[in-house]
Amino acid sequence: MVNLRLTPDEVATERNVILEERRSRVDNNPTALLDEQMNAALYLSHPYRIPVIGWASEMAGLSREDALRFYNHFYAPNNAILVVAGDVTPQEVKELAEKTYGKIPANSDVKQRMRVHEPPHLAERRLVLKHPRAGNASFHRYYMVPSYSTAEPGKAEALDLLAKILADGATSRLYKKLVVEEKVSATSGGSYSGSGLDSGTFSIYAVANEGANLEKVEALADAVLEDIRENGVTEAELERAKKSLRASYIYNSDSQESLARRYGWGLVVGRSISDVENWPEAISKVTNDDLKKAAREFLDDRRSVTGWLEPESPDGGSGSAEKPSVPSRS
Amino acid sequence: MVNLRLTPDEVATERNVILEERRSRVDNNPTALLDEQMNAALYLSHPYRIPVIGWASEMAGLSREDALRFYNHFYAPNNAILVVAGDVTPQEVKELAEKTYGKIPANSDVKQRMRVHEPPHLAERRLVLKHPRAGNASFHRYYMVPSYSTAEPGKAEALDLLAKILADGATSRLYKKLVVEEKVSATSGGSYSGSGLDSGTFSIYAVANEGANLEKVEALADAVLEDIRENGVTEAELERAKKSLRASYIYNSDSQESLARRYGWGLVVGRSISDVENWPEAISKVTNDDLKKAAREFLDDRRSVTGWLEPESPDGGSGSAEKPSVPSRS
Numbered sequence: 001m002v003n004l005r006l007t008p009d010e011v012a013t014e015r016n017v018i019l020e021e022r023r024s025r026v027d028n029n030p031t032a033l034l035d036e037q038m039n040a041a042l043y044l045s046h047p048y049r050i051p052v053i054g055w056a057s058e059m060a061g062l063s064r065e066d067a068l069r070f071y072n073h074f075y076a077p078n079n080a081i082l083v084v085a086g087d088v089t090p091q092e093v094k095e096l097a098e099k100t101y102g103k104i105p106a107n108s109d110v111k112q113r114m115r116v117h118e119p120p121h122l123a124e125r126r127l128v129l130k131h132p133r134a135g136n137a138s139f140h141r142y143y144m145v146p147s148y149s150t151a152e153p154g155k156a157e158a159l160d161l162l163a164k165i166l167a168d169g170a171t172s173r174l175y176k177k178l179v180v181e182e183k184v185s186a187t188s189g190g191s192y193s194g195s196g197l198d199s200g201t202f203s204i205y206a207v208a209n210e211g212a213n214l215e216k217v218e219a220l221a222d223a224v225l226e227d228i229r230e231n232g233v234t235e236a237e238l239e240r241a242k243k244s245l246r247a248s249y250i251y252n253s254d255s256q257e258s259l260a261r262r263y264g265w266g267l268v269v270g271r272s273i274s275d276v277e278n279w280p281e282a283i284s285k286v287t288n289d290d291l292k293k294a295a296r297e298f299l300d301d302r303r304s305v306t307g308w309l310e311p312e313s314p315d316g317g318s319g320s321a322e323k324p325s326v327p328s329r330s
Numbered sequence: 331m332v333n334l335r336l337t338p339d340e341v342a343t344e345r346n347v348i349l350e351e352r353r354s355r356v357d358n359n360p361t362a363l364l365d366e367q368m369n370a371a372l373y374l375s376h377p378y379r380i381p382v383i384g385w386a387s388e389m390a391g392l393s394r395e396d397a398l399r400f401y402n403h404f405y406a407p408n409n410a411i412l413v414v415a416g417d418v419t420p421q422e423v424k425e426l427a428e429k430t431y432g433k434i435p436a437n438s439d440v441k442q443r444m445r446v447h448e449p450p451h452l453a454e455r456r457l458v459l460k461h462p463r464a465g466n467a468s469f470h471r472y473y474m475v476p477s478y479s480t481a482e483p484g485k486a487e488a489l490d491l492l493a494k495i496l497a498d499g500a501t502s503r504l505y506k507k508l509v510v511e512e513k514v515s516a517t518s519g520g521s522y523s524g525s526g527l528d529s530g531t532f533s534i535y536a537v538a539n540e541g542a543n544l545e546k547v548e549a550l551a552d553a554v555l556e557d558i559r560e561n562g563v564t565e566a567e568l569e570r571a572k573k574s575l576r577a578s579y580i581y582n583s584d585s586q587e588s589l590a591r592r593y594g595w596g597l598v599v600g601r602s603i604s605d606v607e608n609w610p611e612a613i614s615k616v617t618n619d620d621l622k623k624a625a626r627e628f629l630d631d632r633r634s635v636t637g638w639l640e641p642e643s644p645d646g647g648s649g650s651a652e653k654p655s656v657p658s659r660s
Binding site: 040056 | 447
């Protein structure tokens with residue numbers, strides 16, 4: 001936590017490592033590129049728009065001084081949460097922590113940080129990324145929604161259940177409609193990311209079958225969303241989703257690492273230990289009506305970005321012979 | 331420049347003034363709202379995405395301390411350019427400046443600021459704003475392009491001429507096509523803003539006639555752009571545009587204020603006095619081929635945002651009876 005030795009050589013090497021990581025994980029991956037461009041369009045002002053790994057031009061300019069400034073400012077016992085998972089007692093951990101981290105003085109420069117308030121989202125956004133290695137065309141939609149830290153009680157839990165029912169796996173609404181019934185998609189999915197301090201993201205996607213067009217895929221996905229906004233889900237779906245989320249909570253408790261992360265993450269974003277431990281119970285309490293309300297309130301297209309990833313022939317033309325067209329008013 | 335007295339009362343009053351200014355100029359003006367949402371989507375990382383007047387929630391939180399911190403940091407003779415226009419000689423101005431501003435010590439905290447490099451734009455963006463007071467539907471397109479500070483020699487001048495020929499007034503390409511020939515638009519326009527330190531914006535717009543649809547308007551505007559990318563403009567158009575820009579330079583020289591602004595702006599963004607004074611000559615040198623190249627290089631849809639402003643009935647439904655549809659692949 002203190003006294004880090006950082007040589008200029010190590011910094012130069014590590015900077016190349018992260019640049020290479022970016023190249024291989026993002027720049028060579030059309031879906032990751034689309035994700036970055038969509039995130040940048042999802043937030044109007046909030047720094048969540050900036051990819052965690054960074055934009056390449058900024059990464060290239062990072063210096064030893066930048067790293068040390070960050071380290072010296074934020075690595076301090078009064079800005080850290082220590083989580084120990086394993087065959088220990090609280091008393092043992094406390095004594096050891098006091099003997100080690102306890103010796104390090106608090107850094108009084110660490111203050112409550114100013115949080116950026118996202119301005120009102122008034123207009124749904126769309127973007128189209130054409131890429132020679134896009135593979136089958138795909139449709140993606142992100143909604144900016146509350147997180148566990150910002151949602152009113154029960155609403156983040158409703159979003160977790162909604163994501164499960166709407167988009168997770170072969171029994172999900174999206175999969176049944178797009179893949180099984182209408183056969184326009186090869187696969188579909190989605191998730192709710194509710195761990196942000198200032199907001200969360202609700203996302204869905206579908207990969208088009210060879211020859212299927214994205215307009216059709218998107219229209220069908222929108223119909224699935226609209227149906228849930230209007231009619232909610234079935235009791236059977238809700239029960240199955242609750243069971244599945246509670247089960248994954250129990251399974252994850254088997255791993256020391258996920259147990260530690262669960263508490264660490266919760267405390268870092270301002271939740272309490274009982275919030276963390278009562279999550280399965282909070283999930284159980286969500287009603288179909290809560291789900292319908294959450295879908296209506298949060299899956300609001302004005303707070304969304306829709307992205308299309310489409311193949312582009314290597315000569316720069318689009319996959320089809322036609323020019324990308326403009327939105328139709330049908 | 332120094333010793334500002336700022337009372338808490340003055341700050342409270344002025345904060346209300348700027349909030350009211352924002353309400354009347356932006357929040358009550360659908361086109362200004364669209365402009366804000368488009369700008370926020372045009373830049374992925376650069377602070378040019380933030381409106382100059384600010385987002386309301388951030389303005390509301392500004393304190394006397396924020397204002398004084400800004401003032402004390404940036405208001406310093408080593409961070410200022412003094413421009414005097416009028417019946418004076420350089421010698422007189424120099425003596426007076428030394429006697430007044432010359433007494434104020436330089437602020438050594440003022441350093442070269444880090445400039446944000448905008449990451450690559452890979453995907454054209456679109457957004458739709460529906461507003462009860464939108465009036466006739468309108469189409470807007472912004473391209474992120476170089477500014478006079480960042481463009482290679484002659485290229486900003488080519489963009490100025492391109493904007494003139496493409497979008498300025500009743501003899502422009504857009505107007506002739508959309509308003510006169512095809513009668514889908516009530517009016518059209520556009521401009522090049524090349525005064526930014528890090529980048530510029532090239533914008534066009536067209537207001538749809540009652541009953542005309544925006545898809546048609548946009549397709550026609552795109553055809554006009556594509557024609558210039560492919561074929562450039564006529565010699566007569568180029569000569570007329572050059573004459574018009576040079577004439578406005580001369581007319582503006584008649585006003586002390588615009589003269590002062592011309593030099594002040596140029597020096598602030600790193601241009602030299604001779605750059606400023608040789609602008610009419612630089613305009614004269616642009617060839618039709620330069621224009622065609624600029625259109626091809628800079629009017630690249632991947633670096634653009636397209637915005638549609640559409641009327642919405644007060645009950646929240648869209649003007650037409652139909653749900654906003656998805657882009658078609660025609």
